[in-house]
Amino acid sequence: MSVLNHKIDFVAFISATMANSNGDPLNGNRPRTDYNGLGEISDVCIKRKIRNRMQDMGQKIFVQSDDRSDDGCGSLSERASSTLGKIKSRDEYAAKACETWLDVRSFGQVFAFKSNEKSGVSVGVRGPVSIHQAVSLDPVDVVSMQITKSVNGEPGEKKSSDTMGSKHFVRFGLYKLKGSINVQLAEKTGFTQEDAQVIKACLRTLFLNDASSARPEGSMEVVKLYWFEHSCKDGQYSSAVVHRSVEAVLKEGVAVPSSASDYQITLKPLTGLAPEILDGL
Secondary structure (H helix, E strand, O other): OOEOOOOEEEEEEEEEEEEOOOEEHHHOOEEOEOOOOEEEEOHHHHHHHHHHHHHHOOOOOOOOOHHHOOOOOOOHHHHHHHHHOOOOOHHHHHHHHHHHOHHHHHHEEEEEEOOOOOOOEEEEEEOOEEEOOEEEEEEOOEEEEEEEOOOOOOOOOOOOHHHEEEEEEEEEEEEEEEEEEOHHHHHHHOOEHHHHHHHHHHHHOOOOOOOOOOOOOOOEEEEEEEEEEOOOOOOOOOHHHHHHOEEEEEOOOOOOOOOHHHEEEEEOOEOOEOOEEEEOO
16 A cells, blocks of 8 residues: 555535534534534534444544444553553554554544553644534524423323423535645555545545434435545645635525525636546435
8 A cells, every 4th residue: 555645635515404413512412503603513523424434444443432332442541552552662652553543544643652650641643634624605594393202211100301302403504524635644644545545435425324313314415525636745736725616606596595406516627636526425
């Protein structure tokens, strides 16, 4: 496998229809929005879904969800110790972590590292794959629905207070996701061209096996993925220029969007840099 030798930028459009795209735990798990009413999906949420897709593809992942643990380890500390516990060199520790787990050499990770019994330091790995939070193109309409359960959570003849609840969802929103893969950091972690293809496949299938009551099957979709592979390490254009070259605007006569087809996605040509354009799966 060859280490990545050219910069990559990508842009994806994600649609949410009657779904909680990313709940905010500090706001009653309502879908995240900013002060202008634009919907948000955090970069942490997106990386979690990418890691899940990596796992589905048979890749070894360090940051695993508890319900997806495939190695019997109950914590990150236990997973790190079982693989890296005998390594005494910080550089060797980081190199082995990158070699072992795809998400570490992609996104980076901070490990607690003990050089001897009396002192401890951390080992930090900077990953080459950076992802922005996804933001909706227009303000989203967040709907709250009161729900009841048919049985009590606690014993008693009368309905207890825990039978009442609420769920929240976005009627519709089209979100723009941006990201890049840096060659200099790829060289340090050993991130390869083959790893980049895994990232691309994960982005294209981001919501496969991700259905839940908050995100019913088919309610979240990757509409389009634009994958730009530059011809050099530093890139022919800055990431900002590349990301701005892909835009989506409401079609004429549409006041309130209800589907991705209400938007016109346009690509501003960049000399010498043409993207691979993929539909989501």
